[in-house]
Amino acid sequence: xxxxxxxxxxxxxxxxxxxxxxxxxxxxxxxxxxxxxxxxxxxxxxxxxxxxxxxxxxxxxxxxxxxxxxxxxxxxxxxxxxxxxxxxxxxxxxxxxxxxxxxxxxxxxxxxxxxxxxxxxxxxxxxxxxxxxxxx
Amino acid sequence: xxxxxxxxxxxxxxxxxxxxxxxxxxxxxxxxxxxxxxxxxxxxxxxxxxxxxxxxxxxxxxxxxxxxxxxxxxxxxxxxxxxxxxxxxxxxxxxxxxxxxxxxxxxxxxxxxxxxxxxxxxxxxxxxxxxxxxxxxxxxxxxxxxxxxxxxxxxxxxxxxxxxxxxxxxxxxxxxxxxxxxxxxxxxxxxxxxxxxxxxxxxxxxxxxxxxxxxxxxxxxxxxxxxxxxxxxxxxxxxxxxxxxxxxx
Numbered sequence: 001x002x003x004x005x006x007x008x009x010x011x012x013x014x015x016x017x018x019x020x021x022x023x024x025x026x027x028x029x030x031x032x033x034x035x036x037x038x039x040x041x042x043x044x045x046x047x048x049x050x051x052x053x054x055x056x057x058x059x060x061x062x063x064x065x066x067x068x069x070x071x072x073x074x075x076x077x078x079x080x081x082x083x084x085x086x087x088x089x090x091x092x093x094x095x096x097x098x099x100x101x102x103x104x105x106x107x108x109x110x111x112x113x114x115x116x117x118x119x120x121x122x123x124x125x126x127x128x129x130x131x132x133x134x135x136x
Numbered sequence: 137x138x139x140x141x142x143x144x145x146x147x148x149x150x151x152x153x154x155x156x157x158x159x160x161x162x163x164x165x166x167x168x169x170x171x172x173x174x175x176x177x178x179x180x181x182x183x184x185x186x187x188x189x190x191x192x193x194x195x196x197x198x199x200x201x202x203x204x205x206x207x208x209x210x211x212x213x214x215x216x217x218x219x220x221x222x223x224x225x226x227x228x229x230x231x232x233x234x235x236x237x238x239x240x241x242x243x244x245x246x247x248x249x250x251x252x253x254x255x256x257x258x259x260x261x262x263x264x265x266x267x268x269x270x271x272x273x274x275x276x277x278x279x280x281x282x283x284x285x286x287x288x289x290x291x292x293x294x295x296x297x298x299x300x301x302x303x304x305x306x307x308x309x310x311x312x313x314x315x316x317x318x319x320x321x322x323x324x325x326x327x328x329x330x331x332x333x334x335x336x337x338x339x340x341x342x343x344x345x346x347x348x349x350x351x352x353x354x355x356x357x358x359x360x361x362x363x364x365x366x367x368x369x370x371x372x373x374x375x376x377x378x379x380x381x382x383x384x385x
Contacts, residue, residue: 062364065318066311073307078299099299102292106299110307113300 070110078103141324145248145317165252168237168244176233201229205370212374213381220377223263227256228370235316235362239355247365248316250309257305260373268380279383308372315365319358326351 082099086092151162180201183194191199205225209217231247238245246252268276280297281290329347333340 062315062361062368065314066368069307069311069314070303073303073310074300076306077303081299081302102295103299103303105296106303109296109300110303 066114067111070114071107074105074107074110075100075103078106141321141328144244144320144324147249164244165246165249168234168246169252172230172234172237172246175237176229179233180229201225208367208371209374209377212371213378216381217374217377220263224370224373224377227260227373228366231256231312231369232363232366235366236359238316238320239358239362245316245320247312248320250313253309253313254305256312256369257309260308260376261305264376264380267377268383271380272383276380276383279379304372304376308369312365312369315361319354319361323351323354323358326354 078099078101079096081103082096085095085099089095147163147165149161149163150167153160153162179194180198183192183198186192186195188195202225205228206218206221209221209224213220234246237243238248265276268279272278280294280301282293282297285293326347330344330351333344333347336343
């Protein structure tokens with residue numbers, strides 16, 4: 001027990017035993033490879049599962065708040081600009097109409113951007129390596 | 137009053153001050169802002185004053201917060217972004233401590249007022265704009281012109297990008313404000329159920345166990361939200377600062 005056990009310490013000096021050990025090693029090797037393969041697939045599945053279940057519960061609530069605030073902010077700013085233009089230029093409904101639609105576009109862009117489906121404004125700096133989730 | 141879930145957000149003047157017809161009163165909101173700054177500053181100062189090479193438990197907490205914000209900023213804006221570290225760290229600590237202080241019963245939550253979070257967001261966006269123009273001049277405007285857009289679409293896309301940029305401080309502030317407001321109202325409503333249910337005698341007292349349990353659970357959730365929102369605020373600050381450092385190129 002105290003000694004570090006060598007490989008197959010239980011009397012591998014006898015030839016028939018050694019052959020058996022070889023077979024067992026092969027078997028072990030095969031099983032280990034099998035285990036590794038299943039583990040790899042399971043880990044992958046877990047990672048995928050994490051990704052999909054990440055949008056439920058607390059984080060889902062956070063995500064909802066985040067995306068809705070992005071969307072509403074876009075529209076609000078569009079309406080604000082349109083309203084100010086109408087006030088100053090006296091083009092009564094048109095500024096509001098045009099900038100409401102533009103704000104809608106900006107809101108959708110904000111949402112897509114914060115969901116990581118569109119590249120960020122401008123191109124990311126060179127010291128940032130490949131932006132994974134973007135450009136899906 | 138006890139069951140009014142909005143009452144906790146009321147601003148009351150502690151020391152009325154009026155200068156030139158403008159109201160500069162020292163309110164409970166201001167008092168808790170001061171408390172936030174004092175708490176955060178005192179915590180960081182006291183825990184790091186021993187300067188142990190092997191940090192004590194509290195010292196490692198402040199070192200962790202430093203490392204946390206530093207790595208966040210470095211990831212988002214590169215090593216150049218580290219010049220904004222004091223600002224990002226102050227913002228993060230202010231929002232975090234204000235959120236956490238607000239969780240104590242009878243305490244005022246500074247970040248549950250839109251104007252406070254909007255001022256913080258304006259500070260961030262103002263820094264981005266001023267620094268962007270200072271460093272890149274009019275090259276900063278390239279931020280609004282994405283590459284590879286057909287010529288006809290450029291004006292439309294630029295308009296949308298500008299609106300999208302202007303909406304950032306709004307979404308940044310509204311997110312923090314809405315999270316804190318909603319969380320505190322939910323907490324208060326569930327806590328109110330406990331008192332109003334227990335007014336119905338024995339059955340009500342038994343029934344009030346459920347909302348009491350919910351209150352405890354939501355308090356735990358609110359601690360998480362307090363941290364998460366401070367984190368989100370800081371991350372978005374870093375991302376916007378990155379735009380100021382490297383617009384378009």
